[in-house]
Amino acid sequence: MSQVIADSREYRTDVVKYIKEAGCQVVQKQLEIGDYIAGYFLFERKSAHDFISSIVDGRLFDQATRLLSSGQRPVIIIEGDLWRAADMREVHQNAILGAELAIARMGVGILYTRSPEQTGHAICLAARQAEREDRGIRIPHIKGTDLRKLQIEFLSSLPGVGIKTAEQLLKKYGSPLKAIQNYRSWPLPDKALAKIRRVLEGLQEDNETDLSAFF
Incomplete structure (x- = not known):
């Protein structure tokens, strides 16, 4: 079974x-x-x-x-x-x-x-x-080095955020969650921050779904 x-x-x-x-x-x-x-x-x-x-x-x-x-x-x-x-x-x-x-x-x-x-x-x-397919169950565990890499990759996937910026944000805030909670203070151009806001919060006044504007 x-x-x-x-x-x-x-x-x-x-x-x-x-x-x-x-x-x-x-x-x-x-x-x-x-x-x-x-x-x-x-x-x-x-x-x-x-x-x-x-x-x-x-x-x-x-x-x-x-x-x-x-x-x-x-x-x-x-x-x-x-x-x-x-x-x-x-x-x-x-x-x-x-x-x-x-x-x-x-x-x-x-x-x-x-x-x-x-x-x-x-x-x-x-x-x-x-x-x-003869694949057994393996209990997952978090590896610290892998976790940091994934955190940086996640932050850098947001509009206008490169690897170096992601590393700086992670160093400053400690976790992606805390970084995102303070994204309005990120050292990025207003245009990039506006795109990030659309990804994280959406714009109620925008009735069109323009996915190309996200990334």
């Missing part, structure tokens, strides 16, 4: 019930990173509302960096109707699209599901695929 590892915080959720119903064994374990491990995939599960909140408060990019440090293939599962949640929260679509593009450039996948049931089936399917 294919095996899935579920973080202790997720073990009593409906998702675990549906993973079992889909035919996979679930093992509870306290994970340093992510919510589920299935084969070579590391899944972080977020409701649509939580995904939007993580964009607004800047947590998303710090979490993406941590997921990448695992050495596995990270995937963020967005559960529920993302665009309906965005309308309810009055968050502009550009902020969401920009964030999705940014984490995709970092190498983090995105998987949309409608419900905990579909999430559970998707995770079990990943475990089954890995079993057919």
Whole structure:
């Protein structure tokens, strides 16, 4: 039977019930990173509302960096109707699209599901695929040197931010999250800061989706 590892915080959720119903064994374990491990995939599960909140408060990019440090293939599962949640929260679509593009450039996948049931089936399917390919489960750990490299790569993926600037920002603020929270003070031209603002916050007065303006 294919095996899935579920973080202790997720073990009593409906998702675990549906993973079992889909035919996979679930093992509870306290994970340093992510919510589920299935084969070579590391899944972080977020409701649509939580995904939007993580964009607004800047947590998303710090979490993406941590997921990448695992050495596995990270995937963020967005559960529920993302665009309906965005309308309810009055968050502009550009902020969401920009964030999705940014984490995709970092190498983090995105998987949309409608419900905990579909999430559970998707995770079990990943475990089954890995079993057919004879890929065992490996528990991820953060490596300090890899983490710093990924943090720099993430910051430098933002508009107008090069490697040297990313290194300076990381040195000054200590983490990508703190750097992003203070992005208005970055030593960049106003035009670059405006593009970064569009990626992180979106512009409510802009009704057109012009992705080319982000990067």
